[in-house]
Amino acid sequence: MRRRSRKNVILGVLLLVGALYYFCPFDILTGMTRSFESIPKHLSRQAERLISKESWVEQRDYLPLNVTYRLLAGAPSNQQKFLAVGLSSVKRKKGSYLVPTLQSLFSQSSPQERSSMVVVVLIADFDVTWINRTIREINSTFASELEQGQLVVIHVSQEWYPPLTGLKRNYNDAPDRVTFRSKQNVDYSFLIHYSAGLGKYYLQLEDDVFSAKNFLTTIRKHIEEQNMKKSTWAMLEFSALGYIGKLYKSSSLPLLARFLLLFYQEMPCDWLMTHFRELMTQRETILFKPSLFQHMGTFSSFQGTYNKLKDKDFEQGVYTNPSAEVYSNISTYQKNLPKLAWEAGEGFFWGRSPGRGDHLTVVFQEPTVVTGILVETGSGGKDLLDSGQVELGQEVLTKEKQSCKTFQSLGAFIDGKFEMQGIDKLHNSASSCLRILVTAGQKDWVIVQKIRITTKQSAS
Incomplete structure (x- = not known):
């Protein structure tokens, strides 16, 4: 009986293979035999990455955004810097603070500090005339910084942006206000996504600030002190204002970029950053004083309204009182x-x-x-x-x-x-x-x- 049952099984398998050969297209069968060979190389690399010794988070090439960047001025260095500084700039109805902000960042830094950082500017406006004028001014004012890879200027076409009108009116904000803050979230998302990997750490600024002298050295010192503590951190703050002076590890940037894009229409960026910090298991703020960055703008980038916001804890000089x-x-x-x-x-x-x-x-x-x-x-x-x-x-x-x-x-x-x-x-x-x-x-x-x-x- 065992021999008869074995014969029946073998016969059944032969009949099944014959039926597949007769009813199924040839390419499916051949595809089955070479399925492992036909896996694209990038898929194989992704599979290997998940089981490699190096964390896939540390490689910083996950969660890519569907966006294309245009390089307007400068080019990033092939070597990773200690600090990437990101800021987004748009055309204002009254005045412009972008160039003074960049001048402050570079003039308040020593040659050694400048060589340890790269400043990334996202021109987040779609007025071609204003963009060309701004780039000409940047090229003439910061020729040395652009040549040395210390300054990079990028742009994202409007076609890559999600819908910016007809959005949810959370907090009963006016429609134009919702559009403004939602676009700002997307601007920061694109900026942060581009900056991932350019520096070991990333510092978020606005385009209307001036900085304390030798701010990078002070930041480096506080990072070293914080890393020596047992508790982990997701965000360090070097100014109490808005989205100014907020520092992240580069490995967190793909997550942060995706987070800002996912919830871009829900709330302002400085509220979203608080939620992101808490989701990254840092419950309390880590704010260092004195502040290293001060808001200089007199008129807001939103409708040119008067803005007198100042950080009371800012000190332009790095104070070293006598012993x-x-x-x-x-x-x-x-x-x-x-x-x-x-x-x-x-x-x-x-x-x-x-x-x-x-x-x-x-x-x-x-x-x-x-x-x-x-x-x-x-x-x-x-x-x-x-x-x-x-x-x-x-x-x-x-x-x-x-x-x-x-x-x-x-x-x-x-x-x-x-x-x-x-x-x-x-x-x-x-x-x-x-x-x-x-x-x-x-x-x-x-x-x-x-x-x-x-x-x-x-x-x-």
Whole structure:
């Protein structure tokens, strides 16, 4: 019986093959025999990529967008830079800030910093006359940067954009407002997609900002510090404003580009970026102070409306106050120590209700000729120093070394702030101390946000 059943099985298989040969076209059968040979090479590479040791995310060539770019000026380097800086620019009804923005980025960077970055500009307008005029100006102003691969200008034709009218009116925005912010999302999506891989990190800016001196070095330092921590991060912020100064890892850019395009009509880009950060499992913002970028535009790119938005934490110079020790007899709240007001960064001094005669004293490591002083107190209009004055002192006390023998008053605080320049014209001798003296007690606590000084050495 076993032999008979085997014969039946073999006979059935032969009948099935014969039927396939008779009823099926020849090319299907031959295709079955050479199916592995006919797989396109790019499909095979994609399959191999998914099981390779290198993560397919790290290769940054996934989730491609259906878009074609036109190179208007410059050409990216074959070697990946440390930082790619992206900004999108459109024709404004009033004024243009693109060239001053680019001048600020390059002039505030050292030659070594410029060689470590590439600035990518997306001309996101469809007015041919304006585009040609803008490119001529860029070519004449930034010939060196274009030649060295530090500046690249691109354009995307209007045919590659999704519908920009008749969109959902979320938040009851007017139709023209919805069109503007939706197109901006697509602009950023195309810009970010192009920039993937050009730099190890990507910095998003707008076309109407100016930058702090040596911003790239400061960014590099904060990245290194952040990477040493155990927690992962998706976005670092170097300005509190809009979509300015937001930094991403290059490996995240294909995802971000696709995310902005998928939800382009839902909400403004600065809202979308928050959702993206949270989806990438970074729950809290990581904002560094002082800010490295300041909004310079007076008129918005949307309808040319007046825009006075400024970042209160921006400092154009990278402050390095002289080496010093800082002391105070005001009771300190938690870990908000006096020295945090002296050091550049996001820290500050926070003290409990100061009394008359209380002080915060800075003792310089070396006598210094002070040319300018800025002291800011309070936060959001609260915890200001109501009554106080700023003084310079000479001759450090020998024993305690926490103060000076004599002090000269420079002036009083006004609305919690003291600012004075040209101090060396009044006091041209070197000083050993700077003191903030409380001249009347107050019930409110006091925050000293920052103490910034310029010296004869740093001014030269």
